[in-house]
Amino acid sequence: MAERASQAGLQAILPAMPVDADAEVLASTRLSDDYCVVAFRAPALAAAIRPGQFVMVRTSAGNTPLLRRPYSVFERLRDSNGEVIGFSILNKRVGVGSRLLYDAAPGMRVSCLGPLGRPFSSATGTTEAWMVAGGTGLAPFATLSEELAAAGVPRRLFYGARTGSELFCLDRFERLGVNVVLATEDGTRGEHGRVTVPLARELGSRPASSGVVLYACGPEAMLKAVAGLAERYGRECEVATERQMGCGMGGCYSCVVRVRTPEGGSRYARSCVEGPVFRAADIVWEERPA
DSSP states (O other): OHHHHHHHHHHHHSOOOOEEEEEEEEEEEEOSSSEEEEEEEOHHHHHHOOTTOEEEEEOOSSSSSOSOEEEEEEEEEEOTTSOEEEEEEEEEOOSHHHHHHHTOOTTOEEEEEEEESBOOOOOTTOSEEEEEEEGGGGTTHHHHHHHHHHTTOOEEEEEEESSGGGOOOHHHHHHTTOEEEEEETTSSSSEESOTHHHHHHHHHHSOGGGOEEEEEESOHHHHHHHHHHHHHTTOOEEEEOOOOOSSSSSSSOOSEEEEEOTTSOEEEEETTTTOBEEEGGGBOOOOOOO
16 A cells, blocks of 8 residues: 555656657648747647756658657646647757748648646645746746746746747736746847846846745756755745757667766766756756857
């Protein structure tokens, strides 16, 4: 009896087993010449998704590209009765695979494996949650905002990009009651500068006892800066890393992140298995080529 109870408790905290879904493309909504949101019908996969997890998408039935591509889950899709029927991804057209998704037509069938990876921790009991997104790092925060709203946690989104034309989907967050703070490097929308500038100012204006928790996703330089601010102001912080992944299941060791060990040393953790979400304080932030 005790053994069965222990196993049940373990299953409650482990991510769900991944589903290899033959997903139907419901829509590909173009946001710009390079960005789009692709919606898939995949009820079993979508119902198991937790904020911060990802899917591996096979963008072609042939061998070009050969490997699946990792995408953070953007939204859960629901029917008129509120039942989860699918999910969406935020796609930027860069290489062969992302170009195929950009051109995807409704009715197209796509193999999607997921959900994969470690999700964000629950924010139950948090006074306030601040999400920090850079570029396509916005993706995991739609599902996180939905979960935070259900838990009654006040939310803020600090969202930055190079230019105002690369800020998308703000209406989705506003509908969820998220307080959005914008920043662009060229000053065309929101505050002029990097998104960490208003973040630092707001953190500095709040006492350490205010209970703000940080979640971040975006370029590694931004994650490193957010982690530094979290340490300076004594805030808990989780980051969703953006590593290239060959398999998404931990077999190829292509997505390692250097993390600290309890003994004071360090080791390499596979982002697709132990991440993509890590405690910011656990990561050894190495200098990487520009």
